[in-house]
Amino acid sequence: MTKHKAGFIGIVGKPNVGKSTFSNALIGERLSIISPKAQTTRHRILGLINGDDYQLIISDTPGVIKPGYMLQEKMMGFVGEIYGDSDLIVAMVAMDDVDLPSDVLDKISSKKTPKILIINKCDLSKPDKIKMTIDTYNALGIFDHILAISALNGIDRASLIQLLLTYIPEHEPFYPKDQLTDRSERFFVEEMIREGIFHHFKQEIPYATQVEVIDFKEDEKIIRIMGTIFAERDSQKGILIGPKGDGIKRIGIAARKLCEDFFGKQIFLDLKVSVKKDWRTNEQLLTRFGYKNK
């Protein structure tokens, strides 16, 4: 009988290189929200890939930045967790942003943990430039494997899983084999509402916004959800609501569509906008919203 493999795989890299797009493609479910803006992902989100004789536990993480305020410090705390508990680290760069931050390089090269470099967004670049990037990283001599992909154009999921498995130890499953994630349905709804906000609003608004689902009731045919969008100031609340409620309506339509696809059910979504002054720098509110480091 073949032995069972199980392990944790942490994805790390700068904002916007496609970590969440890749993570979703690999897991085969849209667990992470995606937008063209930096810092869309704020949490470490676990997604499980379960096979007969393996369990891969993938961690998507926020993009590495120099934290400017407490929320960002917590986000970087989530990134830091993966250095400690991963069996395999996947560092990611993109062809339009080929540098790994030096602190990420330092952190991972000091670890014995196996490391793979994924060069994403190869659809944006010519083969010779991709080859140059591969050669440059090969010369560093710290990666066990280097792979060039385009997460947007589709990945060869089966062979990627085989590649990842070569670095994963024999171990019993860490989670029940029918489990897909460590997160609740409410969490994913909050994220999909946030995705609507990231797509429809500019500048500071997406970053100053937090979402909380306050009620989630599932019937046979429909899920009824009540949620609150928190802004930091009254002026932001006004912008989110918009003229004649246009803003909140657009968020609702986008989020409802995402939720219907995610749950495969009809969704009734009731959204309100409220203010929690300076929540991004308030430890207590950050903890309430789930930004608490281990």
Ligand code: GDP
């Ligand atoms: P993250 O911040 O690293 O999690 O990046 P996301 O997965 O949120 O993606 C950031 C942006 O890059 C989104 O607009 C994606 O559609 C885009 N993107 C992701 N992968 C690719 C790719 O392979 N090629 C191109 N051209 N764009 C991509």
Ligand code: MG
């Ligand atoms: Mg992301």
